[in-house]
Amino acid sequence: MPKRKDYLSWDEYFMGVAVLSSLRSKDPNTQVGACIVNTDHKIVGVGYNGFPIGVDDDEIPWEREGEWLETKYPYVCHAELNAILNAISSSLKGCTLYVGLFPCNECAKAIIQSGIKEVVFLSDKYSEADNTKASKLMFDKTGVAYRQLIPQHGSILLKLS
Ligand SMILES: O=c1ccn([C@H]2C[C@H](O)[C@@H](COP(=O)(O)O)O2)c(=O)[nH]1
Numbered sequence: 028m029p030k031r032k033d034y035l036s037w038d039e040y041f042m043g044v045a046v047l048s049s050l051r052s053k054d055p056n057t058q059v060g061a062c063i064v065n066t067d068h069k070i071v072g073v074g075y076n077g078f079p080i081g082v083d084d085d086e087i088p089w090e091r092e093g094e095w096l097e098t099k100y101p102y103v104c105h106a107e108l109n110a111i112l113n114a115i116s117s118s119l120k121g122c123t124l125y126v127g128l129f130p131c132n133e134c135a136k137a138i139i140q141s142g143i144k145e146v147v148f149l150s151d152k153y154s155e156a157d158n159t160k161a162s163k164l165m166f167d168k169t170g171v172a173y174r175q176l177i178p179q180h181g182s183i184l185l186k187l188s
């Protein structure tokens with residue numbers, strides 16, 4: 028029998044894991060998932076955007092606007108940071124991060140400091156925001172490569188039963 032031709036590429040597989048992880052997010056507006064992969068193509072960390080452990084999802088609002096302290100922004104832990112903190116490996120040197128949304132400047136700092144060398148992203152919907160511009164500046168200055176994934180498969184069907 029000939030081998031399957033329609034199998035997922037590494038990029039689509041790891042981005043698929045990131046997107047699957049994003050489905051755990053309770054953010055009603057933007058769900059972000061992240062997947063960190065080492066140079067042996069092994070997944071070493073995953074995460075999604077959510078409130079910190081112990082911060083009650085039902086007590087903090089997912090608002091975008093209003094008094095800062097009454098929005099989600101001061102509390103939500105970003106997908107990339109969660110993936111880094113969840114990593115099973117003590118060193119992420121040389122790893123690649125797959126993420127659904129281009130990282131903000133705070134995540135960019137954590138990515139750089141952890142030794143991740145490449146960022147593969149899907150959406151750059153906040154490309155005009157200053158924090159995204161700051162991320163790109165820091166990545167450029169520190170040699171972290173970044174590229175947008177244009178997937179071959181627009182959707183991946185997961186049958187759970
Ligand atoms: O680098 C990033 C930037 C943002 N996020 C999360 C944080 C929030 O939960 C959403 C963004 O919400 P908007 O309503 O689109 O402002 O995305 C992240 O995980 N990583």
Ligand SMILES: [Zn+2]
Nearest residue numbers: 105130131134
């Ligand atoms: Zn971030």
